[in-house]
Amino acid sequence: GENVEQHPSTLSVQEGDSAVIKCTYSDSASNYFPWYKQELGKRPQLIIDIRSNVGEKKDQRIAVTLNKTAKHFSLHITETQPEDSAVYFCAGYGGSQGNLIFGKGTKLSVKP
């Protein structure tokens, strides 16, 4: 089955810098890769996703890239702000099971 690994587990950046979080997956049949943001004490919320037929997707300050050959995908946040501080989860969906497989999360801290 699918296995998703996420790095780093914690990330601290200065406000205005960029942040990059990386995930790898094991199932070459996986075709959907969402990223969720979870603020402290709140529910995870989808911030961006990408499908396997696309190499990159952008939405304002956030972007996701996918390398199918290497089986990894990354979240890029530019011009970070204190409100970007949260835990970010990547996930993969392989189609052979009916559910998402989540990474263990990255705690991002943006220092003013």
Next chain:
Amino acid sequence: DGGITQSPKYLFRKEGQNVTLSCEQNLNHDAMYWYRQDPGQGLRLIYYSQIVNDFQKGDIAEGYSVSREKKESFPLTVTSAQKNPTAFYLCASSIPMGRGSDEQFFGPGTRLTVL
């Protein structure tokens, strides 16, 4: 934040007791999921259901049970057989994976503490 709700927000249980966590959605989603969240462990799948009256075990189903008698509801029972139940429990719903939008919508969570 409507659409999918969980109750209660906080729950305290004595050892040896069964407790049931509620999850309700009005998004007309066929699929529903239960996840357990522990610090540093991400989201681990307990059970999921893709249609009424059907459900499958996830990665950590031992000590838990579910039912899916109605499309809107997917309650989770934490039994006394679950050895370490203290955690944050999240319910989610979606259109069944692979049939269009794959986004999962999460409820606000229930924090369970065993005393």
